[in-house]
Amino acid sequence: MNKVLGIDIGGTKVRMAIVGQGGELSLDETVPTKTPLYPYLEDQVMRILALHPEVDAIGIGTHGFVDPAKGKVIYATDILPGWTGTDLKEQLERATGKRVEVDNDANCAALAEAKIGAAKGKSRVVCLTLGTGLGGGIIWDGKLLSGGPHGGAAEIGHMILQPNGVLCPCGRRGCYEQYVSGTALNRRIQEAGLSINSRELFEVAASDPKARQLVQEFTADLAQGISSLQAIFDMDMVVIGGGVSESAALWWDPFMQQLEPLLLNPLSVKVAEFGNEAGVLGAALLIDGE
Known part of the structure; x- marks a missing residue:
């Protein structure tokens, strides 16, 4: 290049x-x-x-x-x-x-992280982009796993996490995106009757039991999806990016506590190096x- x-x-x-x-x-x-x-x-x-x-x-x-x-x-x-x-x-x-x-x-975004970012030097990487929705990318033996007959390979956000769960814009219910994206966090906050945004949710979780419960649910769902991905890909690393990752320091510890018991093998998980x-x-x- x-x-x-x-x-x-x-x-x-x-x-x-x-x-x-x-x-x-x-x-x-x-x-x-x-x-x-x-x-x-x-x-x-x-x-x-x-x-x-x-x-x-x-x-x-x-x-x-x-x-x-x-x-x-x-x-x-x-x-x-x-x-x-x-x-x-x-x-x-x-x-x-x-x-x-x-x-x-x-x-x-996954290719950038795998080639020159947080996962540089790793050959099998799953990247999750937690933004308004949930984007995903998979690097397999150093190359993007993408395409497919309908262009839908690696649409991680549309794995079913909760059968018969929240309706997704794709028309199905329970997609991963509906539980771990920025939109999902805002929905959870509204349903809980809290007058805060997603950033504030993580900031007040230490002192507010309702907020703490929402953070626990969010990190548990994020961990469950990653556990399933590991069972399929046995990747070297997971990289988490997107707007929600900017507040990762506030939710990383409970997330790792939820993830570790679900892992089949040790797994490195990092916050993305690149932003926009x-x-x-x-x-x-x-x-x-x-």
Whole structure:
């Protein structure tokens, strides 16, 4: 990887950065997400390439189910209207004349942590991104485990944690995402009748029995999912990132207390090294990932 334009596409903003060989950023720019998205994205890319002809390739991480071999968005929710079915790789390679690689945004974050972040040097890694929802990425023998016939591999947030549980936007009940994400925490807080946000929940847990109970439930559910993942993958490490991880110092001890009795084998668990940069860094590393 020389100079790669890494692009992280979300529901409200598109972040673009030129990433060098050592992971350094020589340009870092964020623009609002607009629809229709593809022509707008192409315009933004062409503008940057005109200013930075040294860019060799383009890596893109996007919300939704992605076929990385074809670089096609198989399915995206209404967060990105009209994005489903977009032949992103084909169209952008034709427009730019440069190599383009595409994958799911959570997979890109996982790739960044595994290659140059908290799990550097580990060959089998599971990354969980606890944000508004729950994203996941799996590194298997140093490479992303992604794609599948429907672009849905490694959708960890949609493992069933609680059968017949809370309704998920995917249409099923009891998905892991509905118990350990920021949205899930806010729902638990509201159901408990507390007038606090998720950050405050962890801060007051030491003195408030209701808050402490919610933290126990959250950490137990997080631990249970990781235990199941270990039974499948026997990974070297789990990396936990996303907005909820920013307060990890406040809930890490009860979480590890819940996790350790559930493990089949010893497991290293770390907080992600990269914050908001993980998406663009991982997108750029798609070019290096073969």
